[in-house]
Structures are given as structure tokens and as C-alpha cells.
Amino acid sequence: MENKDLLMIPGPTPVPENVLLAQAKHPIGHRSPEFSEIIGEINENLKWLHQTKQDVLTVTASGTGAMEAGIINFLSAGDRVLVGSNGKFGERWADMTEAFGLKTERIAAGWGEVLDPEAIREKLEADTNQEIKAVIVTHSETSTGVLNDLETINRHVKNHGEALIIVDAVTSLGAVSLPIDQWGLDVVASGSQKGYMIPPGLGFIAVSEKAWQAYETATLPKFYLDLGPYRKSTAKNSTPYTPPINLMYGLQAALKMMRNEGLENIFARHERNTQATRAAIEALGLPLFAPNNAASRAVTAVEPTTVEAEKVRSVMKKQFNIALAGGQNELKGRIFRIGHLGFVSERDVLTVVGALEATLRELGHETMANGAGVAAATRVLAYS
Amino acid sequence: MENKDLLMIPGPTPVPENVLLAQAKHPIGHRSPEFSEIIGEINENLKWLHQTKQDVLTVTASGTGAMEAGIINFLSAGDRVLVGSNGKFGERWADMTEAFGLKTERIAAGWGEVLDPEAIREKLEADTNQEIKAVIVTHSETSTGVLNDLETINRHVKNHGEALIIVDAVTSLGAVSLPIDQWGLDVVASGSQKGYMIPPGLGFIAVSEKAWQAYETATLPKFYLDLGPYRKSTAKNSTPYTPPINLMYGLQAALKMMRNEGLENIFARHERNTQATRAAIEALGLPLFAPNNAASRAVTAVEPTTVEAEKVRSVMKKQFNIALAGGQNELKGRIFRIGHLGFVSERDVLTVVGALEATLRELGHETMANGAGVAAATRVLAYS
Numbered sequence: 001m002e003n004k005d006l007l008m009i010p011g012p013t014p015v016p017e018n019v020l021l022a023q024a025k026h027p028i029g030h031r032s033p034e035f036s037e038i039i040g041e042i043n044e045n046l047k048w049l050h051q052t053k054q055d056v057l058t059v060t061a062s063g064t065g066a067m068e069a070g071i072i073n074f075l076s077a078g079d080r081v082l083v084g085s086n087g088k089f090g091e092r093w094a095d096m097t098e099a100f101g102l103k104t105e106r107i108a109a110g111w112g113e114v115l116d117p118e119a120i121r122e123k124l125e126a127d128t129n130q131e132i133k134a135v136i137v138t139h140s141e142t143s144t145g146v147l148n149d150l151e152t153i154n155r156h157v158k159n160h161g162e163a164l165i166i167v168d169a170v171t172s173l174g175a176v177s178l179p180i181d182q183w184g185l186d187v188v189a190s191g192s193q194k195g196y197m198i199p200p201g202l203g204f205i206a207v208s209e210k211a212w213q214a215y216e217t218a219t220l221p222k223f224y225l226d227l228g229p230y231r232k233s234t235a236k237n238s239t240p241y242t243p244p245i246n247l248m249y250g251l252q253a254a255l256k257m258m259r260n261e262g263l264e265n266i267f268a269r270h271e272r273n274t275q276a277t278r279a280a281i282e283a284l285g286l287p288l289f290a291p292n293n294a295a296s297r298a299v300t301a302v303e304p305t306t307v308e309a310e311k312v313r314s315v316m317k318k319q320f321n322i323a324l325a326g327g328q329n330e331l332k333g334r335i336f337r338i339g340h341l342g343f344v345s346e347r348d349v350l351t352v353v354g355a356l357e358a359t360l361r362e363l364g365h366e367t368m369a370n371g372a373g374v375a376a377a378t379r380v381l382a383y384s
Numbered sequence: 385m386e387n388k389d390l391l392m393i394p395g396p397t398p399v400p401e402n403v404l405l406a407q408a409k410h411p412i413g414h415r416s417p418e419f420s421e422i423i424g425e426i427n428e429n430l431k432w433l434h435q436t437k438q439d440v441l442t443v444t445a446s447g448t449g450a451m452e453a454g455i456i457n458f459l460s461a462g463d464r465v466l467v468g469s470n471g472k473f474g475e476r477w478a479d480m481t482e483a484f485g486l487k488t489e490r491i492a493a494g495w496g497e498v499l500d501p502e503a504i505r506e507k508l509e510a511d512t513n514q515e516i517k518a519v520i521v522t523h524s525e526t527s528t529g530v531l532n533d534l535e536t537i538n539r540h541v542k543n544h545g546e547a548l549i550i551v552d553a554v555t556s557l558g559a560v561s562l563p564i565d566q567w568g569l570d571v572v573a574s575g576s577q578k579g580y581m582i583p584p585g586l587g588f589i590a591v592s593e594k595a596w597q598a599y600e601t602a603t604l605p606k607f608y609l610d611l612g613p614y615r616k617s618t619a620k621n622s623t624p625y626t627p628p629i630n631l632m633y634g635l636q637a638a639l640k641m642m643r644n645e646g647l648e649n650i651f652a653r654h655e656r657n658t659q660a661t662r663a664a665i666e667a668l669g670l671p672l673f674a675p676n677n678a679a680s681r682a683v684t685a686v687e688p689t690t691v692e693a694e695k696v697r698s699v700m701k702k703q704f705n706i707a708l709a710g711g712q713n714e715l716k717g718r719i720f721r722i723g724h725l726g727f728v729s730e731r732d733v734l735t736v737v738g739a740l741e742a743t744l745r746e747l748g749h750e751t752m753a754n755g756a757g758v759a760a761a762t763r764v765l766a767y768s
Contacts, residue, residue: 002462005412012411012629020486023630024408027396027583028389031709060585061608062625064445068608077605099607166544199411203584203630220605221461223483224445241446242577244585245396245632246407323413 001321006026008352009325010142010299012172012193012200015250019198022253026290029244031238035245038252040237045255048174048187049263052180057230059203060244063170063191069225070166070189071136076219077101079133082123082163084153088143088328089168093136100220112144112207112301114294117152121159124329130162133214137165140172140240143242143328145290145301145337147172154183157240161181164211170194171298174258175270175341188210194298195266197257198250199267207231247380270297271382273349276377280353283376284360289335291316298341299325307363311338315362320355339342353377385705388541391513392736393591393709394555394683396528396577396584397635404638411629415622418753419629424621424634429639431621433557433647434572434590436564441614443587444628447554447575450587453609454519454550454573458595460603461485463517464505466547468499468537473552474711477520484604495715496685498678501536514546517598521549525557527712529674529685529721531556538567548595554578555682557588558642559654559725570595578682579650581641582634583726589615591615654681656768657724657733660761664737667760668744669751673719682725683709691747693720700747704739730765737761 007014028035046056059069072095075081081102085093086109097104107119120135125129125270135157139150148372150167157165171179171186174195180188186208193200205227207215215228231243258266276298281288281302289301308328316322325337339350353373360368396561432438443453455477459465465486467478471492481488491503504519519541523534541549547553552635553562557572558579564572570592577584587609591599599612613624642650642758658681665672665686673685686698693711697720700706709721722736744752761767 005410007411007413011626012414012599015411020408020410020630024404026389026399026404027577028392029391029709030396030584031710032707058446060446060449062623062627065444065608096607099610100605191626193411193629199628199630200414200626201631208645218708219485223480224449225608226483241394241448242575243446244579244583244628246404246583247585247628247631321418325413326415 004321006322006351007347008339008340008348009323010337010341011191013197013339014344015199016198016254016257016343019250021221023246023247023250025246027084030242030245038248039239042248042252042255043237045259046204048192049180049255049258050180051178052206054181054206054208055231055233055234056206057227058239058243059205059225060201060241061203061225061229063189063202063203064092065225066189066191066205068096069203069227070187071098072098072220072222072225073163073216073227074187074214078103080131081134081136082106082120084120084134084137084148085147086113086115086144087111087138089141090138093138093168097136112146112289114146114291115148115153117149117156120153121156124156124160124163128159132160134164134166135285139178140166140175140296140298142171142299143331145296146294147176147296148294151183153306154185158184158321164214171296171341174266174351175297177263177267180206184208185280192247192251195342196251197249198253201244201247202251209353210256220243235349244297270340272381273344273346274300274315276346276373276380277338277340277353279376280373283368283372284357285365299337299339300336301337303335306367307360308366309333311363312336312359315359316355320383322352322355322378350374350377388705390706390732390735392723392732393707394721394723394725396579397697397723399581399583400638400641400727400729403634403637404632405708407630409630409633414457414626414629419483420621422632423623426632426636426639427618427621428714429643433639433642434564435562435566437589437710438590440588440590441611441618441740442623442627443589443609444625445609445615446732447587448476448574449550450573450575450589451610452480453470453587453611454571456484456604456606456609457611458500458548458571458598458602459486459517464515465520466487466491466504466516468504468521468532469529470497470499470532471495471522471525472527473482473525473554473634474522477522477552478640481520484737491766496530496673498530499532499537501540502531504537505540508540508544511544514631516544516547518548518550522552523562524559524680524682526555526683527715529683530678531680532678535567540568542568548598553724555680559681561647561651564590568592571744576635577629580635581638582631585628585631588633654724656765657728658684659729659768660730660733660764661722661724661737663760663764664699664757667752667756668741683721685721687719690751691744691749695742695747696720699743700739701732703743706736706739713764734758734761735751
């Protein structure tokens with residue numbers, strides 16, 4: 001059917017109708033008092049969402065641009081950094097720090113495994129000369145559906161004292177609690193097409209006072225993503241360069257919705273949808289790719305053995321107009337991924353589980369009882 | 385009146401209703417075949433608009449980000465560059481090249497004056513060691529309404545042989561003809577909220593084969609704005625990072641409209657609107673800020689002497705809901721600027737001229753005959 005698509009990928013995520021329509025308003029001048037008011041409201045709500053008193057800076061860029069801003073503003077060529085790498089995005093940040101001439105040490109785990117906080121602790125404790133300037137961690141690894149143990153890793157970084165903790169929270173912000181000020185996270189980067197419930201095009205960077213001190217001495221060359229001017233402009237409810245006005249309209253509307261729902265409710269909804277999805281997948285006799293104790297609340301990766309992952313995606317798309325994500329890089333063809341991040345309701349989860357069961361049946365996957373997936377999801381939703 | 389705004393600033397520019405509504409569609413996955421088709425259509429139309437056979441690369445960034453990409457991909461720290469500076473944006477590019485450690489020589493002219501191609505020719509001819517690696521020129525200087533003589537400057541650069549010509553075409557692309565391949569321009573950067581008739585958030589960079597050769601040896605560190613991956617992805621109708629899907633919907637719709645109108649018609653419309661605006665301003669007895677032979681086709685700056693520029697803007701806004709731009713930096717309070725770039729019709733020009741005359745009368749500016757502005761604009765529109 002035409003125009004009947006259901007987007008169940010981990011970004012772009014579904015966008016509420018009122019947010020889509022807010023984006024269809026005519027742009028106004030970005031230097032007008034009216035737009036300044038919008039920026040002011042957005043900035044207040046961004047602080048609320050980030051659980052921080054610090055300014056959260058907004059850049060016109062995709063999530064990769066936000067992460068780059070989070071790295072190049074606080075480090076200098078030759079700085080030693082540890083980069084957690086257990087998927088496509090962790091690997092991307094290691095490539096990035098190498099591109100900027102940072103002495104990059106990968107703390108690696110297999111794709112689908114969780115980063116070992118102990119491996120990071122050992123490196124940090126052995127660094128008695130305090131040479132490690134940053135630990136860079138992908139909180140929710142979108143490519144595998146693994147949620148890394150940021151709280152523990154951060155505790156080790158805090159014990160080190162010198163290193164900054166720089167976090168890719170692209171698919172964790174707005175899905176799980178990330179108490180930035182309470183944990184003392186230094187740099188947290190995210191992107192709009194994820195938990196924010198708006199289309200791609202905006203990146204966000206929360207910056208601690210300690211990171212701003214590092215900014216003073218960091219020497220990597222920068223201009224467009226130099227966060228100094230963004231900090232000054234943000235304090236005046238302005239932007240250093242022309243912002244994507246219509247996306248900002250959408251952001252304003254989406255943040256208002258998030259405040260109405262409330263942080264705890266948002267996190268609880270993601271938790272329920274994650275657990276319901278995982279219970280259904282298990283009940284359908286499919287192997288979950290990420291372990292239960294490290295499940296991303298944004299995306300569930302499934303590694304089917306009795307049917308082909310790409311065939312599952314293909315039938316789901318053609319017969320049910322549901323878009324699932326495939327595997328990336330080494331996981332291409334091996335897994336499919338169900339996004340449940342942002343504007344995703346319990347109803348959507350039941351929908352995708354029902355369609356998945358029909359798809360599996362069509363593909364000849366027989367090791368499941370009729371209705372087992374929806375039944376399992378329903379049990380989670382009823383009791384949580 | 386509420387919701388009755390007319391945006392007559394040089395960016396963001398007015399957006400057609402069908403483009404606004406295209407942006408209100410639900411995002412689809414950026415790795416889907418459907419989106420790849422959209423990218424393919426956009427890329428073809430971007431080449432058409434740029435009058436080039438080379439790929440035009442699209443980045444998620446404002447115009448400043450596009451210019452940064454146009455500079456850091458093709459140069460190395462210590463490279464000697466000439467930067468034309470006769471306004472806020474020329475000055476910004478000089479600040480930028482300095483931030484990246486380029487040996488920056490400003491070729492300066494007063495704000496409101498045109499760059500002297502002879503000054504650039506002399507520098508280039510004296511450079512017998514071929515040390516100058518790039519000449520960076522703002523084609524249409526948005527802050528002053530001056531159109532620099534890019535064709536002549538480029539001829540001198542071509543005679544030099546070694547230097548690249550890097551052009552900020554942010555408010556000239558889509559307003560005046562910029563035959564990139566015919567002139568042999570190396571790097572041309574622009575932004576979406578200008579001649580493209582869509583909101584801000586996308587930057588564009590056209591790159592010549594000679595510039596790609598320079599890319600091979602350029603050593604400035606880069607990642608998000610490294611154009612190599614963009615080139616590879618563009619060839620496959622893809623993007624290296626998540627593109628701003630809804631802005632791309634808008635871009636697709638706007639480029640289709642531009643093709644329907646035709647390049648020559650678009651340029652002729654901008655020419656007519658520019659000349660009608662300038663004739664009206666003169667007939668109203670107000671001094672034009674930029675000389676007639678160097679008039680930007682995007683924006684007309686006016687430096688009133690009998691009334692205050694900011695009062696003109698304020699009455700235009702309050703009484704007529706017309707947004708004009710003010711002066712920037714050293715021109716703050718001295719000039720006002722009328723945008724006539726992108727989706728601006730002859731009707732809009734007559735509207736703003738009529739409202740301006742009423743405004744001037746209210747402010748006590750008496751040196752004009754009744755209806756002189758509209759009469760002068762009408763004469764231009766009738767005979768051109």
C-alpha cells in the first residue's frame with residue numbers, strides 16, 4: 001500500500017504529526033526577537049532533557065558532526081585517548097580520533113558484545129603519568145543493539161581524574177536516563193533523528209565545566225564546529241551561524257511533547273517496549289544478538305538462523321510496509337534490527353511483533369507456537 | 385496582523401508552499417532504495433543548477449560549514465592564500481583560513497565597495513614561485529549588497545595556473561549565472577536558505593577535477609567535512625552520514641520548480657527585481673549602498689540619511705509585517721537591506737516598495753514625489 005509506512009529503524013525515527021506540521025511553517029528571520037524566544041525555550045528544554053544545568057549546544061550537523069565537535073574542541077594532536085569499540089560507531093570514533101592525530105587506543109569487544117569496564121579501568125590505573133586525556137564511549141551501540149555500561153566506565157574515568165569522558169549518546173539520550181550532572185559526564189553528543197522525535201539535521205553537545213577548561217588549551221584547528229562561539233551565542237539565545245529554522249520549529253514542538261510526557265515516563269516506555277520486543281523475539285524462537293543485561297533501549301538486533309535476515313526485512317517491507325534496519329558492515333545480512341526509539345508506542349511494538357510472526361511463518365520458520373510473539377509481548381506490557 | 389509576514393531578507397528566503405508541505409512528509413529510511421532515488425534526482429538537478437558536469441556534494445551544515453569544507457579539503461597548514469575581504473563574509477573566510485593555519489593575505493576593500501581585481505592580479509603576477517595556493521572570493525557579499533567581479537578575478541587566477549579559485553556563492557547561486565565548468569571555477573560553496581528556496585540546513589560544494597587533485601595532497605585534519613567520502617557516496621546516490629531527510633524532500637521539490645522555471649528565466653527575474661528595487665530606492669531619494677555596476681542580485685542595501693535605518697525596519701515590521709535585514713557589524717544601524725533572492729516575485733518587489741514609501745512618509749522623509757517608488761519600479765518591470 002502506498003503511504004502506509006511504519007518506520008521501525010533506529011533513526012530516522014517516527015515523527016509526530018504536530019512536529020511535522022510545525023516544520024511546514026514559513027521560516028522567519030533567525031536574528032528576530034521571535035526566533036530568539038524559540039531558541040530560549042529550546043535551550044531550557046534541552047537542559048531538562050539532558051539533566052544538566054550546563055548549556056546544551058545545538059549545531060547544524062548530523063550526529064557524526066556533533067561527535068566531531070565533542071572531540072576536536074577538547075583535545076590536541078598527539079593526545080592519548082581510549083576509544084571503546086564494539087560496533088560500527090565506536091569504530092567510527094576511533095577512525096575520527098586517528099584522523100585528527102590523536103594517539104588512539106581501541107578498547108575493543110566483539111560486535112554484539114558489551115565493552116569490558118575492567119579493560120578500561122586497567123588502562124586508566126596503569127596511566128600513572130596521567131597521559132590519557134579522554135575516554136570515548138558509545139553508550140548505545142546502534143549497529144548491534146548493545147548498551148555499554150557507561151556508569152561503571154565513568155566511575156573509573158572519575159578515579160583517573162585527568163581524562164575527560166566523552167559520550168556518544170546518539171541512541172541513548174531520551175531512551176534511558178543519562179544524569180549528566182549527577183554522573184559528571186564531560187561531553188555528551190546526540191542527534192535529532194533519534195530520541196528527539198524530529199528528522200535528522202541537528203546535533204547536540206552537552207559540555208561540562210571541566211571540558212570547557214580543556215577547551216582553553218586544546219589546539220586542534222576548528223572553525224565551523226568550534227564550540228566557543230556556540231557557547232557565547234547560546235547564552236544570548238542566538239546561534240553563530242544560520243540555524244535550520246524549520247527543524248528548530250520541530251524541535252520546539254517535540255521537546256514540549258517530551259516535557260508533557262515526563263522523563264520518567266519516557267524512560268519507562270522505552271523500557272517496556274524493549275522488554276516486550278525481546279520477550280516476543282525469544283518466544284518466536286529467534287536469537288537475540290545483544291545480551292539481556294546490555295540491551296539497548298533504542299534498538300533490538302536479531303540474528304535469525306532458520307531464515308535469512310534480509311528476507312525477513314524484505315517481506316516485512318513488501319507485505320506490511322514496515323521498515324526494519326539491516327546489519328551494517330560485518331553484520332550485513334546476518335542480523336535485522338527493530339527500532340523502538342523515540343515516538344514509538346506499545347501499539348507499534350505489538351504491530352511489529354504480529355507482522356514479524358506472519359513473516360516468519362511465510363518464510364518457513366516453524367519453531368513457534370501460534371501467537372507466541374504477541375502473547376509474550378502482551379505479558380510484558382500488562383505487568384510492567 | 386498575526387501570520388501575515390513577508391520575509392524580504394537575504395536568507396532565510398521565502399519558501400514556496402509546496403516545498404514547505406514536502407518537508408512535512410514523514411521521513412523514510414535514508415538507506416532505502418526510495419530515498420536513493422530522491423538523492424539521484426537531486427544530484428542531477430544540482431549539476432544543472434551549477435552548470436557543471438562534476439558532482440555537487442551536499443553536506444548537513446549551514447553555509448559556513450560548506451565554505452569550511454571548500455577550504456580544508458584542498459589546502460594544508462602554511463599554504464599561502466589570498467582572501468578577498470569587503471564585508472562580513474569575506475572577513476569570516478579570512479578568519480577561517482587563519483584558524484586553520486593558512487598564511488592569509490587579505491585583499492581588502494571598504495564595506496560597500498567592490499574588490500579590485502587588479503589588486504589580486506598584481507599579487508598573483510608577483511608570485512613567480514607559485515606559492516599562492518588559493519584565491520578565496522565572496523561572489524555576492526550579503527552584508528553590503530556588493531557583487532564582486534568573479535569573472536575577471538577568476539581570469540587572473542587562471543593565468544597564475546597554480547592557485548585554486550574558491551568561491552562563496554551563498555547568495556549568488558541561483559540569482560546570477562555562475563557557469564562553473566565554462567569558467568573553470570574550482571570550489572563553489574552555497575547554502576540552502578538562499579537561491580534554493582528551502583529553509584537553512586544544507587550546504588553544497590561543487591568541486592573541479594583540479595581541486596580533487598589538490599585534495600590528494602592536502603593535509604589539514606578533517607572527518608565530518610572530509611569530502612572524499614561524500615564524493616564516493618554521491619556517486620552511489622547515497623550519503624556518508626544521515627542526511628536531513630525532510631530538508632531533502634524540500635530540496636527535491638524546489639529544484640523541480642527551478643527546472644520548470646528555467647535557469648535563464650530565474651536569472652532574468654532576479655535581474656528585473658534588482659533593477660526595479662534600485663530604481664525605486666533612487667526615486668524615493670534614498671542612497672544605494674552598493675554601486676550600480678556591482679549590484680548583488682540577491683540583496684539591495686540602502687543607507688538612508690534623512691531617516692534612521694532601524695526605524696525604517698521597525699515601521700516596516702510593525703505596520704506592514706515586512707521583515708527587512710539590518711546592517712551587520714560596522715554597518716549596524718547605518719543601512720537596511722532588502723532581500724530579493726529566491727522565491728521573490730515582481731509583486732513582492734512592488735509590495736515592499738509601496739510599504740517603504742508609506743514608511744518613509746510616516747518617518748518624515750519628504751524628498752520624494754507621491755508614488756515615485758512604485759512608478760520607478762513599474763517602469764523597470766514593464767520594459768525589462
